[in-house]
Amino acid sequence: MDCVDGVFTIFAASSMHAGVRARATAWMFVAVATLWATSTCTVVASPARNVLVLFSNSRLVPGNVEVDRGLRDAFRDAQPLPIHLFSEFLDSPEFGGEAHEQAVIAYLRAKYAGRAPDIMVAFSDASFEFLARHRGAPFPGVPLVYASVSPTVLQRYALPKDVVGVSVEYDFGGTIEQALRWHPNAQRLVIVTGTSSRDRGWEARLRREVPSLAGTRRVEFWAGLPTAALVQQLADLDAHTVVFTPGYYADGSGAMSSPGETIKHIARASAAPVYGPLDTFIGTGVVGGRMPSFEGIGRQAGRIVKQILAGEQTAAPATVAVAPIALHVDWRQVQRFGIKEADIPADAVIHYRAPTFWEQYRLVAIIATSLILLQAGLIAALLLERRRRQTAEVAAQKHRIELAHASRLAVAGELTASIAHEINQPLGAMQASADAADLLLQSDVECRSDLRRIVTRIRRDSVRASDVISRLRSLLARHAPERHPFDLGVAIDEVATMMSAEARRRSVALDVRIDSPLPPVAGDRTQIQQVLINLVLNAMDAVADLETDRRVVEIAVERLDGRIHVAVRDRGKGIAPQDVTKVFDSFYSTKSSGMGLGLSIARTIVEAHEGRIFAESAVDAGATFWFDLPVSPDAAVAQLSTS
Numbered sequence: 001m002d003c004v005d006g007v008f009t010i011f012a013a014s015s016m017h018a019g020v021r022a023r024a025t026a027w028m029f030v031a032v033a034t035l036w037a038t039s040t041c042t043v044v045a046s047p048a049r050n051v052l053v054l055f056s057n058s059r060l061v062p063g064n065v066e067v068d069r070g071l072r073d074a075f076r077d078a079q080p081l082p083i084h085l086f087s088e089f090l091d092s093p094e095f096g097g098e099a100h101e102q103a104v105i106a107y108l109r110a111k112y113a114g115r116a117p118d119i120m121v122a123f124s125d126a127s128f129e130f131l132a133r134h135r136g137a138p139f140p141g142v143p144l145v146y147a148s149v150s151p152t153v154l155q156r157y158a159l160p161k162d163v164v165g166v167s168v169e170y171d172f173g174g175t176i177e178q179a180l181r182w183h184p185n186a187q188r189l190v191i192v193t194g195t196s197s198r199d200r201g202w203e204a205r206l207r208r209e210v211p212s213l214a215g216t217r218r219v220e221f222w223a224g225l226p227t228a229a230l231v232q233q234l235a236d237l238d239a240h241t242v243v244f245t246p247g248y249y250a251d252g253s254g255a256m257s258s259p260g261e262t263i264k265h266i267a268r269a270s271a272a273p274v275y276g277p278l279d280t281f282i283g284t285g286v287v288g289g290r291m292p293s294f295e296g297i298g299r300q301a302g303r304i305v306k307q308i309l310a311g312e313q314t315a316a317p318a319t320v321a322v323a324p325i326a327l328h329v330d331w332r333q334v335q336r337f338g339i340k341e342a343d344i345p346a347d348a349v350i351h352y353r354a355p356t357f358w359e360q361y362r363l364v365a366i367i368a369t370s371l372i373l374l375q376a377g378l379i380a381a382l383l384l385e386r387r388r389r390q391t392a393e394v395a396a397q398k399h400r401i402e403l404a405h406a407s408r409l410a411v412a413g414e415l416t417a418s419i420a421h422e423i424n425q426p427l428g429a430m431q432a433s434a435d436a437a438d439l440l441l442q443s444d445v446e447c448r449s450d451l452r453r454i455v456t457r458i459r460r461d462s463v464r465a466s467d468v469i470s471r472l473r474s475l476l477a478r479h480a481p482e483r484h485p486f487d488l489g490v491a492i493d494e495v496a497t498m499m500s501a502e503a504r505r506r507s508v509a510l511d512v513r514i515d516s517p518l519p520p521v522a523g524d525r526t527q528i529q530q531v532l533i534n535l536v537l538n539a540m541d542a543v544a545d546l547e548t549d550r551r552v553v554e555i556a557v558e559r560l561d562g563r564i565h566v567a568v569r570d571r572g573k574g575i576a577p578q579d580v581t582k583v584f585d586s587f588y589s590t591k592s593s594g595m596g597l598g599l600s601i602a603r604t605i606v607e608a609h610e611g612r613i614f615a616e617s618a619v620d621a622g623a624t625f626w627f628d629l630p631v632s633p634d635a636a637v638a639q640l641s642t643s
């Protein structure tokens, strides 16, 4: 667009006399209109539909802003052409009168000469009445959509078919009734109104409606007070009063404003709860009221505009829409004036209520709770599992002890003959000694010293016999596994002694070589002895079929790398390579009377002592069974500190 530079003149409207002001406004409009008409502006028509909204008041009145938002929202996805929204303001009630209206018409005609609106929207009563009075004057034949116009105003005009829109009836009565329900102890109802013609219209309506609603309460109309005085009176109110106001455009001093602005002063100053019927009041300090939504009205009107532009809406009076009204409340005021939450209807729109933890974090809370429950479930399952395993381990341990004991009894059974022989020997010697002593006593020879030697021998033989029995008893005793440091060399020597009779019986030579001194190992002495007895018995079985001079079983004990190694070696028939590991399986036996438990018990015992056991063999080259045990930690520490 090529435009001539505009000339802007600022009128100090407030400092002028009203008549002068009206004339000045008219002249201003005419001047601007002339400028436009004679300007060299070239309008490049863009492919769009033009919608001109004429607002009754000034640009920044909160209701206007809301309606504008609703309209733009409705036009956002306009098809097939975009909608250009233009806004003009009548600045009522500050400006009015015939001259002003004529100036506005000239101004609109001139300004929109190149962008003639396809539809006009009149927002609220004053704007509608202006266009209804001057129908066709600014833009002949252009359809008119009204928004937020009261039914009383609509009834005054015989509306042609192409005038449709959204009417609104502010719910004064419903708001007052609701307020009195929430404040049953209120004895006084104060109604605040202003002095403009619209304010007076509201006052008249309220004077008609309120008496029947107030019941026994005293009703006071504070109409047309200067704002300063009003604010003071409101501050002196008590909690037994309820204030209702639709706001006002002009106060008693003639100062112009808008309901959205005046309510701020009223709500801030009042010591009593304030109610009102406009949704732009919410947030200023009012408790609430039954209110239409200005944004919603804008959206509703916008939809009608779109329908007309699309040719769907033929603009018949039957299509008049009524703006829905809902109860709105400010949660902060609800709390301030002690209104019970239970008394708030379920369909009320509650503003400024901080969402509860549940509302705010519902998803997070659900996920977190599920995770915690899942985790708790898992922990419980793991604890149960652990308990089951512990119980099973205790049972298995018990069975191992039982089995080891049974195995020892079986071994003792195998050694019975040798044990009997071992006990018999000292017993026989004792018998012989006793016989010798008897003979000596029968003779008359002085034999005190011989008798003393014989008694000493008897005592030694009895100790030998009792040693055999105590060794046997300790081997056969049923006891829980112990863990004490002991000398493995001594324990093995004891086994060798115990088995020497059996070895002699089988004509087997026991070759025992023990490194000494040996550091102690920690564990159950009897169990380790049992392991060695098993290995020696197996080795003696393995050499049983050999020539007597080859029936040798070697036991070697040595210390290597912090461990004590024990080897039991024979020159017997050996083990086939594929069976070398199998021999440690339970119930594996190649003997006709074998149980196949000796080696499996031996492995369990050695591994429980943190040791290892294995076999080496080649067929017909004999077998060697190894096992090792760690040196007792106490002994290792002791040795470190002394070295």
Ligand code: ADP
Pocket: 534, 538, 539, 542, 570, 572, 573, 574, 575, 583, 588, 589, 590, 591, 593, 594, 595, 596, 597, 598, 599, 600, 622, 623
């Ligand atoms: P059992 O002696 O009752 O058979 P063991 O578990 O003590 O049970 O031994 C399992 C098997 O291992 C024996 O039956 C034998 O076949 C084999 N075995 C054990 N020691 C030797 C050995 N020194 N020489 C050859 N085979 C052996």
